[in-house]
Amino acid sequence: MEKEKWKRSARLVDLTNQLLSQPYKLIPLTMFAKRYQSAKSSISEDLTIIDEVFRNEGSGELETVAGAAGGVRYIPKLDLARTEEILANLCVQLAKPERILPGGFLYMSDLLGNPTLLSEVGRIWATLFAGVKIDAILTVETKGIPLAYAVANYLRVPVVIARYDYRVTEGSVVTVNTVSGSSGKLKPLSLSKRSLPQGSRVLIIDDFMKAGGTIRGLQDLCFEFEATVVGAGVLAESHVPGRLVDDFVSLISVSEIHERDRTLRVEIGNLFKDKFVE
Amino acid sequence: MEKEKWKRSARLVDLTNQLLSQPYKLIPLTMFAKRYQSAKSSISEDLTIIDEVFRNEGSGELETVAGAAGGVRYIPKLDLARTEEILANLCVQLAKPERILPGGFLYMSDLLGNPTLLSEVGRIWATLFAGVKIDAILTVETKGIPLAYAVANYLRVPVVIARYDYRVTEGSVVTVNTVSGSSGKLKPLSLSKRSLPQGSRVLIIDDFMKAGGTIRGLQDLCFEFEATVVGAGVLAESHVPGRLVDDFVSLISVSEIHERDRTLRVEIGNLFKDKFVE
The missing domain is CATH 3.40.50.2020 (Rossmann fold)
Incomplete structure (x- = not known):
């Protein structure tokens, strides 16, 4: 069964859920790209939006780690x-x-x-x-x-x-x-x-x-x-x-x-x- | 200072965060409408998207309570x-x-x-x-x-x-x-x-x-x-x-x-x- 490509709106909701429920866990972008059947560049754009909202609302930030072993992790904070x-x-x-x-x-x-x-x-x-x-x-x-x-x-x-x-x-x-x-x-x-x-x-x-x-x-x-x-x-x-x-x-x-x-x-x-x- | 109207993408991220961090709490739609400077109808559309993603991914559901004392609450579940x-x-x-x-x-x-x-x-x-x-x-x-x-x-x-x-x-x-x-x-x-x-x-x-x-x-x-x-x-x-x-x-x-x-x-x-x- 081929997986369907996710819409951006659904992707944003699920990405937010995935990140919030796994604080500090480094998640490879390839994992998300596969999950959502979307290009890494689209995922990166989503992550930028999420990071911005989290920072503005004082609920933490996303940390991006570059390289082959890299990915993104959610750092929970309170302002x-x-x-x-x-x-x-x-x-x-x-x-x-x-x-x-x-x-x-x-x-x-x-x-x-x-x-x-x-x-x-x-x-x-x-x-x-x-x-x-x-x-x-x-x-x-x-x-x-x-x-x-x-x-x-x-x-x-x-x-x-x-x-x-x-x-x-x-x-x-x-x-x-x-x-x-x-x-x-x-x-x-x-x-x-x-x-x-x-x-x-x-x-x-x-x-x-x-x-x-x-x-x-x-x-x-x-x-x-x-x-x-x-x-x-x-x-x-x-x-x-x-x-x-x-x-x-x-x-x-x-x-x-x-x-x-x-x-x-x-x-x-x-x-x-x-x-x-x- | 007048608050700015939120974009849908930012609204979806923040709504997801708000709901996930307050399980079982009934949140009035008017609260969200005010927070995002958006029409209640737009919020309702967002909530439909969130509910669908949560249900599809087996991480719970949104419960909507109608009426003046109504609102929406997140019920966490695991499939x-x-x-x-x-x-x-x-x-x-x-x-x-x-x-x-x-x-x-x-x-x-x-x-x-x-x-x-x-x-x-x-x-x-x-x-x-x-x-x-x-x-x-x-x-x-x-x-x-x-x-x-x-x-x-x-x-x-x-x-x-x-x-x-x-x-x-x-x-x-x-x-x-x-x-x-x-x-x-x-x-x-x-x-x-x-x-x-x-x-x-x-x-x-x-x-x-x-x-x-x-x-x-x-x-x-x-x-x-x-x-x-x-x-x-x-x-x-x-x-x-x-x-x-x-x-x-x-x-x-x-x-x-x-x-x-x-x-x-x-x-x-x-x-x-x-x-x-x-």
Whole structure:
């Protein structure tokens, strides 16, 4: 059965779908030319239109790689205006006094359960770390997991999960001790030996950082796996004295949590202030 | 500043992007007409083209709702041929003897860490449960979490996570006892009171089911919240005698796991065989 040549309108729709659903994947132009029974020059024209729309609307860009092994890939991004809008809205939602839990924690599970918000947050991180070579995203059970996958979905790198309790279904593990900066207590943190290849370039993602004991533990695990930490991102940070980690990017900053008066202060984090990648 | 009228080609690209990035969201045509400074009739023509391409390529469809409160929404789906291809490939990957872990478990963390595979699995479940009204997806820490979010990302409903250990950051919780069908041991399972509104329609998602003690525990939790379970999906089932749950859909079926000989049998699950939703 001979395939029919696609019309430009249908080609534009399908190309957009193909690119959006496979971020970072380098797709050879010959693949598209064959799929649409169209000349490469026509495909190139289509890609120029798509790239222009994506850039104008702040949703990313197409990267073209020349040569025999070349092709085109979609780099998802989110523009600054939309990023600020999303984070400002998140600040308002987090600033509600009823979120304050015993111990100076904040109830965030409802927000972490919202797939649209997660997708937006994932896109923000994917934009911040777009220029960085990353082999894996490392997080810790339980609340870091949805955030790690939200980023991974845009950067298309695997997620590996460290655990506080050893699980039989993990096979053999490497364990380090983490110290809770708030309580000073020790807690073992484990990572399956099979889960992270030696020498990987790792992006650490977690939900909430106080003293940074968890992030520090994840860094220690990376050291054990001879992996390089290329960045660390937390959704929210709450400043406490004696911090164990300096180099991280936070989207939200929480301070002045007064459990008794039920007041708190929520601002946009350090993402616009600091350089955060090596 | 007056907005410029968009060309059809740019409109098709942006419309496709807008629809794909907001599954299930009803978007009024007037919103698009304003965004593109174009007549509603032109938008309707564009939507017809997009719907046709999506349906032909098996990646979903557009649903148009007439009337003043109407609009268009994207329903993500995956066609049968691609579903079978993905599951057959997953079977091959799971059938490797080195995946067998002590206790008759299978190492699946690498697969659960792969965002592309998760996205495909999420789309398969989104297709299976496309006609069902769902308010929330319920899963249990830790390995069910990425799967639950993968589905949620297509169905755009919130994820709620039950936990085996009570966490301070959850606020007050409801706890039930689950019985491990394999070992007969009791284990408490908790869900934050704030996380699931009374009377919700719930889809349960988990990674691996043997006797079904976890799924049964999640059903019990739903009962406590006066919620209706509209379906249950597991990535893989392994048949054991004395099963506690009948009504579930599995994508993969694992049997004849022989730890000693390191052999096992992996097939496509019951998703094509049974009716799975109420």
